Amino acid sequence: MIRVWLAAVVLLGAVDASAYVQSRTKKAEALTEWNTRLITYRINEVGSDDMDFDTLVAQVALSFAPWLEQSCVEMEVVYEGPTAHGADPEKEIGYDKVNVVVFREQEALWLHDENAVAVTTVSFCEGKGGVCDRAGEIIDADIEVNGAFPFAAGDITPRARFDLRNTLTHEVGHLLGFDHTPEEDATMYASAGPGENNKRTLARDDILAYCEIYATIFAEEPVDEGCVAAPGRAPSGGWLVGLGLLGLAALRRRR
Numbered sequence: 042m043i044r045v046w047l048a049a050v051v052l053l054g055a056v057d058a059s060a061y062v063q064s065r066t067k068k069a070e071a072l073t074e075w076n077t078r079l080i081t082y083r084i085n086e087v088g089s090d091d092m093d094f095d096t097l098v099a100q101v102a103l104s105f106a107p108w109l110e111q112s113c114v115e116m117e118v119v120y121e122g123p124t125a126h127g128a129d130p131e132k133e134i135g136y137d138k139v140n141v142v143v144f145r146e147q148e149a150l151w152l153h154d155e156n157a158v159a160v161t162t163v164s165f166c167e168g169k170g171g172v173c174d175r176a177g178e179i180i181d182a183d184i185e186v187n188g189a190f191p192f193a194a195g196d197i198t199p200r201a202r203f204d205l206r207n208t209l210t211h212e213v214g215h216l217l218g219f220d221h222t223p224e225e226d227a228t229m230y231a232s233a234g235p236g237e238n239n240k241r242t243l244a245r246d247d248i249l250a251y252c253e254i255y256a257t258i259f260a261e262e263p264v265d266e267g268c269v270a271a272p273g274r275a276p277s278g279g280w281l282v283g284l285g286l287l288g289l290a291a292l293r294r295r296r
């Protein structure tokens with residue numbers, strides 16, 4: 042998909058155009074975005090081994106802030122408190138109408154690549170119908186943080202630890218429907234190293250993505266929904282929920 046975009050830029054001759062990439066649904070290839078400007082989330086009650094729960098709550102809020110402070114979009118994000126179902130991934134990942142931020146401190150509960158610092162699972166509609174007005178509408182997003190990595194929450198990030206805001210500001214970008222960008226200085230660049238905290242601050246590329254996509258509601262034309270009537274997983278109403286997984290990869294392999 043990145044390759045396709047680069048080709049388009051060359052054709053347009055737009056040398057300094059933005060590089061950001063909007064995620065797409067698996068089947069219909071529809072661009073993903075929220076059809077609301079009010080997003081709520083919870084934090085898994087188990088918390089993190091690396092910081093107390095209040096610090097974690099503050100860090101998550103600070104990770105939404107760089108996006109929300111952009112004046113081009115009136116987005117509101119509300120923290121609705123901790124979850125109350127323990128650490129079971131089955132109970133919180135996927136479309137359950139609760140967006141959750143959860144640390145996976147137990148290795149057995151980390152079901153993703155071991156080099157991923159964090160992974161965001163985005164649920165979206167492959168076609169319109171049911172709860173969705175359009176294909177690509179995001180209806181749930183869950184952020185999992187890999188507890189195998191040592192995280193830090195202070196303003197100054199120790200060289201051997203991963204800055205939680207650096208990680209979560211990136212994951213919030215996935216929650217909002219953005220894929221990885223080829224721009225290395227951007228928050229939505231695909232990898233991060235220990236000690237890094239530049240992703241706490243949005244780059245021009247990230248701001249362009251957010252402002253261009255969320256300044257209007259569903260600017261994109263709806264895609265043909267003929268290809269989404271897949272049997273089997275469609276809930277009543279014939280709409281199909283797809284899942285997109287995107288993570289932040291560690292630059293250095295953990296021991």
Ligand SMILES: [Zn+2]
Nearest residue numbers: 231287288289
């Ligand atoms: Zn990522």
